[in-house]
Amino acid sequence: VGLAYLVTLLLMATLVADGITRALPIDWLTFRPWEAALQQVPPGAAFEPHREIDCPRCYGDLANMANLPRYRVYRHERFSTDARGYRNRADLIGDAPVRILLVGDSFVAGAGLTDADTLGAKLTARLGVGAYNTAPMVFGPTGYKSLARAFGATSGVVVVQHLGWAVTPAIGTDGDAPGPLPAVGAADRFRGSFRRDVFPLRILANQAVKSLQTGRLLRNPFADFATIDELANGQPMLFRSADVAVWGGARPPFDVWAGPRWRDNVAFYQWVQEQIAPAGLRLAVLLVPHKYTAYQPFLRATPAARREVDPYLPGLAAALRQAGLVAIDLSQPFYAAAERGLATGELVYWPDDTHWSPHGVDVAVAAIAETFAAHGLP
Amino acid sequence: MLFNSLPFLYAFLPITYVVFWQLRSRQQRYVWLTLTGYVFYGFWNYKFCAIMAGSTLVSYLAGLGMLRWREGPARRACLVVPIVIDLALLGFFKYADFGIDNLNAVSVWLGRPLALDPLRIVLPIGISFYTFHTITYIVDSYRGVVTPTRNLFEFSCYVSLFAQLVAGPIVRFRQIERDLDDIDHADRRVDLDAAWSFFAIGLAKKVLVADSLARLIDPVIASAEPLATLDAWLVMLGYTYQLYFDFSGYSDMAVGLGLMFGLRLPQNFNSPYKAVDPADFWRRWHISLSTVLRDYLYIPLGGSRFGTLATYRNLMITMLLGGLWHGAAWTFVIWGAYHGALLCLTRAAGQRLEAVPVLARQVGTFLLVVIGWVFFRAPDLPTALRFLRSMLTPASGEPLADGLALLAALVVAGVIAHTMPNTFELRHRPRPALAVAMTGMVALCLLVMYTGNATPFLYFQF
Numbered sequence: 001v002g003l004a005y006l007v008t009l010l011l012m013a014t015l016v017a018d019g020i021t022r023a024l025p026i027d028w029l030t031f032r033p034w035e036a037a038l039q040q041v042p043p044g045a046a047f048e049p050h051r052e053i054d055c056p057r058c059y060g061d062l063a064n065m066a067n068l069p070r071y072r073v074y075r076h077e078r079f080s081t082d083a084r085g086y087r088n089r090a091d092l093i094g095d096a097p098v099r100i101l102l103v104g105d106s107f108v109a110g111a112g113l114t115d116a117d118t119l120g121a122k123l124t125a126r127l128g129v130g131a132y133n134t135a136p137m138v139f140g141p142t143g144y145k146s147l148a149r150a151f152g153a154t155s156g157v158v159v160v161q162h163l164g165w166a167v168t169p170a171i172g173t174d175g176d177a178p179g180p181l182p183a184v185g186a187a188d189r190f191r192g193s194f195r196r197d198v199f200p201l202r203i204l205a206n207q208a209v210k211s212l213q214t215g216r217l218l219r220n221p222f223a224d225f226a227t228i229d230e231l232a233n234g235q236p237m238l239f240r241s242a243d244v245a246v247w248g249g250a251r252p253p254f255d256v257w258a259g260p261r262w263r264d265n266v267a268f269y270q271w272v273q274e275q276i277a278p279a280g281l282r283l284a285v286l287l288v289p290h291k292y293t294a295y296q297p298f299l300r301a302t303p304a305a306r307r308e309v310d311p312y313l314p315g316l317a318a319a320l321r322q323a324g325l326v327a328i329d330l331s332q333p334f335y336a337a338a339e340r341g342l343a344t345g346e347l348v349y350w351p352d353d354t355h356w357s358p359h360g361v362d363v364a365v366a367a368i369a370e371t372f373a374a375h376g377l378p
Numbered sequence: 379m380l381f382n383s384l385p386f387l388y389a390f391l392p393i394t395y396v397v398f399w400q401l402r403s404r405q406q407r408y409v410w411l412t413l414t415g416y417v418f419y420g421f422w423n424y425k426f427c428a429i430m431a432g433s434t435l436v437s438y439l440a441g442l443g444m445l446r447w448r449e450g451p452a453r454r455a456c457l458v459v460p461i462v463i464d465l466a467l468l469g470f471f472k473y474a475d476f477g478i479d480n481l482n483a484v485s486v487w488l489g490r491p492l493a494l495d496p497l498r499i500v501l502p503i504g505i506s507f508y509t510f511h512t513i514t515y516i517v518d519s520y521r522g523v524v525t526p527t528r529n530l531f532e533f534s535c536y537v538s539l540f541a542q543l544v545a546g547p548i549v550r551f552r553q554i555e556r557d558l559d560d561i562d563h564a565d566r567r568v569d570l571d572a573a574w575s576f577f578a579i580g581l582a583k584k585v586l587v588a589d590s591l592a593r594l595i596d597p598v599i600a601s602a603e604p605l606a607t608l609d610a611w612l613v614m615l616g617y618t619y620q621l622y623f624d625f626s627g628y629s630d631m632a633v634g635l636g637l638m639f640g641l642r643l644p645q646n647f648n649s650p651y652k653a654v655d656p657a658d659f660w661r662r663w664h665i666s667l668s669t670v671l672r673d674y675l676y677i678p679l680g681g682s683r684f685g686t687l688a689t690y691r692n693l694m695i696t697m698l699l700g701g702l703w704h705g706a707a708w709t710f711v712i713w714g715a716y717h718g719a720l721l722c723l724t725r726a727a728g729q730r731l732e733a734v735p736v737l738a739r740q741v742g743t744f745l746l747v748v749i750g751w752v753f754f755r756a757p758d759l760p761t762a763l764r765f766l767r768s769m770l771t772p773a774s775g776e777p778l779a780d781g782l783a784l785l786a787a788l789v790v791a792g793v794i795a796h797t798m799p800n801t802f803e804l805r806h807r808p809r810p811a812l813a814v815a816m817t818g819m820v821a822l823c824l825l826v827m828y829t830g831n832a833t834p835f836l837y838f839q840f
Contacts, residue, residue, distance in 0.1 A: 003808050004570040006817040007578065014824055015388050197830065205828035219780050 014201070021200035022193040023186040027053045029203045031064040033079030034111050040192050044178035045085025046109065046137040053079040060112060060353030062238040066226035067210050071238055073352045077114045083180035087133050092121040098130035098151035099378040101144055101281075104161025107288055108135035112350050117358040122365045129378055135161070140174030141275035147177045148279055155280035157378040159328075159368065160272070164290040165246070165312055167261065168268035174275075230300045233342045237299075237351050243292040247310065258312055262319045269325055282377060284326040286368065287313045288356075291349040294334045298342060309335060328371045330364055337363045379421040381631045382585050384827055390418065391635075394540070398639055404562040408531035411639065415538030419504070422544075426502035433467060434537045436460045437512035441526030441533065444519045457520040464509040471501055476706030504544035506703060510670060511537050515551045517674055524552045532558055541635035545628050547646040547666035557641045564640025571813075572806035573637035578820050579801050580630030585823040587791055588624035589833055591616045594784045599755065604775040610768035611748075612784055617755050618748045619791035622651065625664070630801045649800045651747070654739040655731055656720035659747060671700050689725065694718040704754070709762055713753040720746060740796075 027036040033053035040048045059072035080089045087109055102108045102120050110118030110133070120133035134147065144158045162168070193199040212218050226238045273283040293310040296302055310331065317329035337348045337359070348360035356364070372378065379386050394414045401407050416427050436459070443456035475496045485492040515533075519526040527533050536558060542549050557564075595616040598605070605613065629646035636643040646666050653659035660668045679692040694715065701714015724731070731739065752769070756762035767773065778784060808816060 002571045003578070003813040003816055004574045006813055007574045007820050010817055010821055010824070011387060011392075018388075201828050202830055205825050206830075208825060209829050218783060 018199065018201045019190075023190040024200065025053075025189065026198070026200055026203060027055070029200055029207070030055075032058040032061070032112065033077055034106070034109075037079055037081060039196065039198065040184040040189055041085065042178070042181050042184070044137075044139075044176075045181055046135065047081045047085045047087060048184050049081055049083050049085040049181040050183040051079070051081045053077075055079070058112070060238070060350045060355075062226040062240060062354055063352035065222060066224075066238065067213060067220050067222040068226065068228070068238065068352075069214060071228070071236060071352050073350060075112075075114075077112070078116075079110075080115050084178050085181055086137070087115070087118060087135070088120060089115045092116060093124055093130045093132070096124055096128060096130040097153070098132045099153055099156040100127070100129060100131040101147055101156065101158045102131055102133045102135060102161070103144070103158060104135040104286070105163060106136050107163060107355055108133060108159075108161045108286075110135075112353045112355040113358060113361065117361055119361055119364060122361050123368060126365050126369055127372070127378075131159075134177065137177070139177055141272055142174050143177035144276050144281060145279040148281055150179075153280075155282075155378070157282050157284050157326075157372070158272075158276055159284045159286050160269070161286045161288055162265070162316070163288050164243075164293065164310075165261065168265045171268055171271045229295075231295065231342060232298050232300050233345070234300070235345070235347070235351065237295060238353075239292045239295075240290075240354055243290045247290065247293050247296060254311065258315060262316050265316060266319045266323050266325075269320060270323055273325060282326065282375075284328060284368075284371065284375075284377065285317075285320055286364070287317055287327060287329045287331065288364070289313055289331050289334055291354060294331075294338050294348060297335065298338055326371065326375055326377070328367050330367055333363050333367045334360070379418055381628065381635070382581060382823070382827060382833075385421075387824075387827075390414070390540075395638060399566050402562065404559075405529070405531060407561050408529065408535040408558075411535040411540075412531055412538055415535070415540045415543055418540035419538065419543060422503050423500070426505075429467060429471075429502055429505070430508055430538060431534075433464055433509060433512050434534050435530075436463050437516055437537075438527075438530055438533045440516055441519050442528065444526050445528070453520070457516060460516050461513055464513050468505060468509050471499055471505055473702075473706045474499055507546050507548060508537055508543065510548045510667075511551075514548070514670060514674060518550065518552055524555060527551075539636075539641070541632045541639075541641070542643055545625070545632075546664075547629055547632060547644055548670050549643055549666065550670075553644050554641055561640055566640075569637040569640070571808070573634045575634070575804070575806040575808060575816065576630050576637065576801060577634030578816050578823075579804075580627040580632075580634060581823045582819050583623040583627030583630065585826050586819075587787075587794070588620045588627060589826070589831075591620040591623070591784075591787050591791065592833065594780045594787060595620065598778060604773065605765075605768045606775040606777070607768060607771070607773050609775060609778045609781065610765060610773070612778065612781070612788065614748055614752060614755075614765065614769060615788055615792075616784055618651075618751050619788065619795060621751065621754075622647070622795060623791060626801070633801075645802045647800060648802065649795070651744055651795045652740060653743050653747075654736055655724045655743055656717065656746065657724045659743055660717070660721070667700070667703075671696050675699060690722045693721045693725070697721060708759055709753045709756055712759070712762075713750055716750050716753065720750075744796075 025036060026039055027033065030036045033055050036053055037047040037051055042049065055077045057074045058077040059074055063069070063072045080087065082088045082090070092115060100123060102123070108119050110120075115121060118133060120131045123131035130151070132147065132151065134143075137143075148154075148156055210222075213220050213222070215223065224241055227241045227244045229237050229239060231237055269283060269285055276283060289310060297309065313329050313331045317327040317331075320327035334348050337346070341347050341359075346359045347357050348363055349355065350357045379390060394410075398407060398410055401410055416430075419430060420427050440456040440460040444453055447453040447456065475498065478494045478496050482492055482494055515524070515526075515536075518524045536549075536551055536554060539549075595613045598609075598613050599617070626647040633643045633645075644666055646664060648662040648665060650659055650663035653662050676692055676696040679695060680688055681692060682689040695718075697714045697718030698711060699714070701710045701712070701717070704710045704713070734742075749766070749769070752765050753762050756765060768775070
C-alpha cells in the first residue's frame with residue numbers, strides 16, 4: 001500500500017462525500033435553522049418553501065459569529081415555511097382570516113424563536129385574526145396588496161417593522177410577492193451548493209478550525225464581532241459590537257443625523273400608506289429598539305451619567321403620528337420590561353443573540369394589541 | 379488556479395492525469411499538456427493566454443531559424459528579435475508604471491512636473507517565469523547547447539507546462555528535453571509514490587506552515603502600529619520562514635506534479651537557511667533563478683575573469699537586476715543591491731571566513747538574510763525603514779496579540795528549516811506507516827483547504 005494509493009483513496013473518498021452531502025440539506029450543521037432555510041431560496045421568496053427544520057440545540061447568532069461557546073444559550077427551535085417561502089405554520093394561523101401582514105427583518109421573521117413564539121403566531125393567538133409573516137422579504141406596496149387579495153382581505157393592517165436607526169428604502173421601491181412555489185429537490189440543492197460556495201464539508205471544516213480558535217489554543221479572530229457585558233443583576237449579555245460603537249461610542253450631535261432621517265423615514269411610510277389605502281389596508285409602523293439601546297441603561301459597567309434612553313425612536317414615533325400614521329414604539333415597553341427583568345431574570349432579548357426573546361415578543365404583542373385597540377384595528 | 383485549491387485537486391489534476399495516460403503518442407501528450415497549461419493559465423485571466431502564445435510562437439520560430447542559419451546575421455537576428463520581444467513584453471507589463479512614476483518624481487524634482495498618468499497595467503501572472511523559459515531556450519539554442527525543436531507542441535508544452543508555469547522553477551529546455559523526448563515511454567507507476575510524496579510535503583509546507591505564519595504576521599505588518607524590537611524581529615522571522623515554506627512548498631509541489639507526468643523538474647531550494655555565507659545562500663535559494671542569472675547575465679558580463687573591481691561590478695549589476703526581476707519597486711532594487719553588496723563582501727573576505735565557526739557563519743548569514751527580507755516584504759520604502767528602525771534600535775510598542783502562537787510557529791518552522799533534511803534529501807519511497815502518516819497530513823491540508831481560505835503563493839506576484 002503506497003502513498004499514491006492512499007492519497008488517491010483519500011481524495012476519492014472526500015470527493016464522493018462532498019458530492020453526496022452537497023445534495024443534502026444542511027440543517028444538521030447549522031447553529032440555528034435560519035441559515036439552513038436560506039440555502040435554497042427561489043427568486044422572490046424569503047426562505048426555502050415547504051421546509052420544516054427541527055433544531056434541538058440551537059443557540060444565538062452573537063455566540064456563533066463571535067465564536068464564544070461559553071455564552072451559548074441552548075434552546076429548541078422549530079422552523080417551518082409555507083408554500084410561498086414565508087415563515088407561517090398552517091396550524092398556528094388555523095382558520096383565522098388573515099387581516100394582518102407582518103413586514104420586517106429577522107425580528108419579525110423570528111430569528112432565534114421557535115414557530116409558536118414568532119410575532120405572527122403570538123399576534124394571531126392574541127387578536128384572533130390571522131397575522132401573516134412575510135419577513136424578511138422586502139418587496140413593497142404592490143406585494144402587500146396582492147397578498148391581501150390572495151387572502152381575500154378587503155381591509156387589514158400592514159405592520160412594518162423598523163429597527164433602531166434603520167434607513168428606509170427610497171420612495172418608489174416596490175415589488176410583488178411570490179405565489180406558491182414547489183418544494184426544492186436534491187438536484188437543485190446540489191447545483192446550488194456550487195453557486196453559493198456553502199456546502200457541508202466546508203461548514204464542517206470551518207467548524208473544526210473554529211473549535212480551535214476560541215482564544216485558548218488559538219486566538220479568536222471573530223471575537224470583535226460581539227461585546228461581552230453584564231447586566232446590573234450579574235446576567236452576562238452579548239451585544240453586536242457595531243451597535244455598541246454607534247450608541248455607546250462617540251456620536252455626531254443627535255439633531256445632525258436624526259432630523260434628516262426622521263424626515264426621510266416619515267416620507268417613505270406616508271408614500272406606502274398612500275399606495276395601500278385603495279386596497280383598504282392601513283399601515284402601522286412597529287419601532288423596535290436595538291438590543292444595546294434597550295439594555296444600555298441597565299448594564300453594570302454603564303456609568304450613571306450615560307444611562308440614557310435613546311431618543312431616536314420616540315422622536316420618529318412622534319413624527320409618524322404627526323403625519324397621521326399609526327406608530328407603535330417599543331422603546332418604553334422594552335425599557336420597562338428590561339428593568340423589571342433585573343429582578344425576575346426575564347429578558348426581552350436572548351443573552352447570546354441580536355434578536356428578541358419569547359418574552360420580548362410578548363411585550364411587543366401587548367403593545368401592538370393596545371395600539372390596535374386604540375385605533376380600532378384591524 | 380492554485381495547487382492548493384479544491385478545483386485543482388478534484389477536477390483539473392485528475393482529468394489532466396487520466397487523459398494524459400490514456401494518450402499513447404508523444405504528439406498527443408504534448409498537445410494535451412499544452413492545452414491543459416492554457417486552461418490552467420486561463421483560469422486566472424484567459425485574455426493573457428494570447429501573450430504567452432505569442433511569446434511561445436516567436437521563440438519557436440526563432441529556434442527553427444537557428445536550425446536553418448548556422449551563422450551570420452540571420453542567426454543573430456534569431457537570437458536578438460525574440461529576446462527583445464520578450465524583454466519588451468516584460469518591460470511593458472511589469473515596469474511601465476514604475477518608469478512613469480519615477481519620471482514624474484524626477485520631473486517634480488527638476489521643477490518641471492510632467493504629471494504623466496500611470497497606465498494601470500495588470501501584470502500577467504507568470505510572465506517573469508515563462509519569458510525566462512523562452513529566453514534561456516533561445517540563448518541555449520544560439521550557443522548550441524540545445525538543438526531547437528521542430529515540434530511546436532513539444533516547445534509549447536515546455537513553456538506552458540502547468541506545473542511550473544506561473545511560479546517556476548525556471549526550467550531550462552536542456553533540463554527537461556530528454557524527458558520530453560521520452561514522454562511516450564514514461565511509466566506511470568515508476569515515480570507515482572515519489573510524486574505524491576513531493577506534492578504532499580509541498581502542500582503541507584504551504585497550507586500548514588506558510589499560511590499559518592501568514593495569518594499571524596500579516597495583520598501586524600499591515601498595521602502602522604509601532605513595534606517593540608523583539609516583536610519586530612519575531613514578525614520578520616515569521617516572514618522569513620513563511621516565504622521559504624511558501625515558495626519551496628510550491629516548488630516541491632511542482633516537482634511532484636512533474637513526476638506524475640514523467641517529467642523531472644530541477645531542485646529549487648537546498649536548505650537555504652543552512653547557508654554559511656551569502657554566496658552559499660544564493661547557491662541554495664531559488665536555485666533555478668540564481669543559476670539563470672549566473673549563466674545568462676553574470677558570466678556574459680565577464681563574471682570574475684577581469685579583476686576584482688569588474689567582478690564586484692558584475693555581481694552588483696546581476697543582483698540589482700535580480701532584485702528588479704522580483705518586482706517593479708525600489709524596495710526590490712534595494713534588496714538586490716543589499717545582496718549584491720553582501721556577495722561582494724563575502725568575496726572580499728575570501729578565505730578569512732573559513733576561520734569563523736560554521737554555526738556562527740550560519741547564524742550570521744541567516745540574520746543578514748532576515749534583514750534583507752525587510753525590503754522584500756515591505757510595501758514601500760518608509761515602511762521598510764520603520765521596520766528596520768524597530769529591529770535595529772531599542773524600540774517599544776504594544777505587545778503582539780498572537781506573540782505566543784507566533785513564537786510556537788517559529789520554533790516549529792525553525793526546527794524544520796535549520797535542522798531537518800530538505801525535500802530532495804528525503805527518501806521518497808515511504809514505508810506503509812509513514813505513508814499513512816503522510817496521508818493524514820494531506821487530510822489535514824484538505825481540512826484547511828475546505829475552509830475556503832486558500833491563499834495564493836507569494837511568488838505568483840513576481
